[in-house]
Amino acid sequence: MIKLNVNGQIREIDADPDTPLLWVLREWIGLTGTKYGCGVAQCGACTVHIDGVATRSCSLPAGSVGAARVTTIEGLSSDGLSHPVQVAWLQHEVPQCGYCQSGQIMAAASLLAEKPSPTDTDIAEMITNICRCGTYQRVKEAIHTAAALAGPVGGPSGGKS
C-alpha cells in the first residue's frame, strides 16, 4: 500500500512501491493529464510537481514520494485555466497536438516559481521537454508573458534577455 498526497488529497493505493508515479497517477488514480512519452525521463511529458519542483514521474518510484506534495496538471489551478502559465498559454495559442503540453506547463510553472523573471537562457536550461509539433517558440514567449502576468517581481518586461 502506497500513501500519496496528490493535488491536496491523501490517496491510499494498492500498487507495488516500485511502480513509477506516472502509472500510479494514470492507472490507479485515473489522472490522465500526465502523459507517457518515453518512460526514461527523456521527454518530460510526465512532468509533475513534487513539493513544487518539476519532476519526471515516469522514472520516480511512487513508493519513494513519501509525504511530499504531488501536484499534477489537474491540480495546477482550480479551474484548469487560471494559473498564469495557463492564461499565457491560451493567449499565445501554444499547443498544437497538445500531448506534451501538460508537461511543458508544469515545467514552466516550476521554473517561474523558482525564477519569477527568467531570462531566455534560464528558459533554455530549464525547459527541456520534447515537443514534436515544435511549439518551443511560443512556449518561450508564453513563459515571459506568464512572468509578467504573475506579477510584480520582474515587471511587465522583466527578465527578457
Add this chain to the structure above:
Amino acid sequence: MTQTTQFGRRFFLTAAAVAGGGFSLGWSAPEAAAQAAGGSELGIWAVIHADDTVVVRIARSEMGQGTLTGLAQLVADELDADWRFVKAEYVAPDVNYANKRAWGDMSTGGSRGIRASVDYVRKGGAAARAMLIEAAAKKWSVPAGECTTAMSVVTHTPTGRTLRYGELAADAAKLPVPADVAVKTPAQWTLIGRGVKRLDTVEKLSGKLVYAIDLQLPDMLNASIAQSPVFGGKLKSFDAAKIKGMPGVRYVVPVGDDAVAVVADKWFQANTALAALPIVWDEGKNGDVDSAQIAAFLKEGLDAKEAALCQAHGDVSAAFAGSAKKIEAVYGAPFLNHATLEPMTATAKYADGKVEVWVSSQNGDASLAAAAEAAGVKLDAVKVNKHHLGGGFGRRGQQDYTRQAVLIAKQIPGRPIKLIWSREEDMQHGFYRPITQCKLTGSLDADGNVTGLHARISGQSILAYLAPARMENGVDRIAFQGWIPGEFGYQAIPNLKIDHAVRNTHVPVGFWRGVNTNQNTIYMECFIDELAHAAGKDPIEFRRKLMAKAPKHLAVMNAVTERAGWGTPLPKGVFRGFAQNCGFGSYTAAVAEVSVSAKGALKIHRIVAATDPGYAVNPDQIAAQVEGSFVYGLSATLYSEITIQKGRAVQGNFDTYEVMRLADMPKVETVIVPSGGFWGGVGEPTIAVAGPAVLNAIFAATGKRIRTLPLSHHDLRPA
C-alpha cells in the same frame, strides 16, 4: 468533463473561441455539451441550436495542424455565422460509411485537410445559409432576395426586421437542402483569412483532453505488445508460464503471426510482464542486414542503367560533354521515425460479432476497414470513435495498431482492451521515412550559366511498399515530390533529367511529414548552391535566372530575401543560407542565419520563412505550422536517424533518437504571401526548406559541404 466529439453519440468539443482575438475563461463544457445534444441539421455540415450555437462537422482528423479550426472557419464563413457561437464535432467513420460517405474522404495526410475539402464544405455552409434566409423570408412573407445575413442574424433590409439563426434553425431544417449554391468571392470573406483562435486549445491546458491513450472504460484491460524485432520476422513461440502470477497479468496472446501481447489490469503491469516473457522469433532472411549493406545497395543504384523517369528535356549528356565546367555530388539521407509523442495506441472491444474501436487515426475510413478485417466482420458491424491525435506526422495513416488491438480483443470477447505500444516498440516498428541517396550532376558554360542538370535518386519507394497498385509502370511519382513539372522551380534549365533507381530494403517505409520533398529539397537546393558557388555567383541571383519559368517560386524567394535583408551586412561570423521549394500545393522559401565556432558549435540565429499557400485561411495557424516545421525539419537535419543492425532498428528511445529541444530552436519569422487563386497545404511544405537553408548557411560560414545527414556525423553540434 470530457470533450471528444462524435455526432449522434458521444461527447462534444467545447469551443473556447471568442471574437476579436481576445480570450475568454468563461465557458463551461458540461453545459455546452447539453446544449449541443439537440439542434437542427441544416444539410450535413452544420447543426444550429436554439441558443445560436453552430456546430460544424469535421471529417478530417486534428493532430495539431489546426485543420479542425480551419475547416470550421470555411463553413462558418459561408454561413455568415458569429464565430463566438461556433463549435466543432467529428463525423464518426461508421456514420460516414452508413451514409454512403456523405462527408467525403476522412484521410488526413498530404496537407490535404483543407485544400481537398474546401469546395464541398464551403458549399455546405452556403446551403445552410440559404436555408436560413428562406425560412426568414417565409416567416416575413417577403422575397428571399430582400434578406441579408451577418453575424448569425438574418435581416430584412427594407424594414430592418431581424431574426437570429437560433430562432430560424428549426424551420430552416424542414426545407430542402439546395443542391448547388454559389460560394462567396474572396472579397466577401469575413472569417477566411482571419487568425481566429483555435477551437480546441482550452482542454489542452488543463489535462482534460482525452487522447486515445487516456481512454478509461468499465472492465477495460490493458495490453503491451512485442513485435518481431527483425522487420518481416515471425513469432515462433513464447513461454507464458514464466510470467503467470506476475501482478495484474490476465492473458498472454499471439497477435497475428508476428507479435505477442500481455494483457493485464494495468498497462504498466502488462509492460513489466512482457519484458520478462521469453519469446522466440523466426527472424526470416533479413537477420543479418545492416546499414552499411543498405548504403552499398543504394550506391550501386546511383549509376545503374535502369531507372524510373520523372522528367527529361534536352540532352544532358551532350550538355555535360560540351560544358566549361561539370560538377558532381552525392547526397544521402537516413531512415527516420515519426516519433509522435503519444505512442501508437488503440482500444478495441469485440462482442457478439461486432467490434468497437477508439483510436487516434489520420484516416477514420482506414481504421474502420482495419477493424473489420481484423475482426472478420462486415464494415457495418464496426463502430469507430475518433480521438484527437497526440501527433500524427503521417504515421497514424497506417492502422497496424488498430488491427492489433482488434486481434487481441477478439481473443478476449466482451472486454475493452487498450493497446499501448511502449516507446521502444514505437521507435523500432515505424513506417520510416525512406532512405535515399542522390547523385547530382550539373554543367556550366563559360559565363556560369547552367546548361544541364541530372538528378538520380537511388533508394526506397514508399508506394512500392505501401501501395504497389499506385505505382505507374514502375514509377513512384511520390519519390519525385518537388521535382515534377509544375512543382519544379528550375524548369528553365535547358537540358534536364530526373530519375529514380528504385532500391527497396526490408525496412517498412511510409509517409513522414513532408514525405520526399524533405530529402529532395536538401539534395536540389544544396546542389544549386554548389553550382552557384562554382559559377562564382550569389545564390539568389543565380537562382533568379533558373526561375525564368517559375514566377510564384520567384515571388516567394523575393519576399523572403527582402524580409531577411539578403546582401546586407551581418554581425561578424554570421552567414546566410537560402532554400526554396514547391510542395503540397504551396510555395515556400527560407533564409537561415548561422554561425559556426572554431570547435564546430553551430548556432542558428534567425530563420525567415515565407510561404504562398494561395489563400491563407488562418494566418496565425499557418505561422504555427511554419514555426513547428523548422523543429521537425531541423531535428532531421541536425540529430535524428534510424540505423539498421542485424535486420532491426538500433535506436529505441529519445536518448538515442535525438530531436530538437527548446534550447536549440532558432527564432522563426513567418512571412505569408498569399497570391490567391489556389488552396495550398501548410502542414508540410515548409519542412523541406528548413534543412537546406541551414546547410547552405553552414557552407557560407565554413566552406564545408554537408552531403550526408544528420549533421552530428560531421563534428558539428548545436552550440
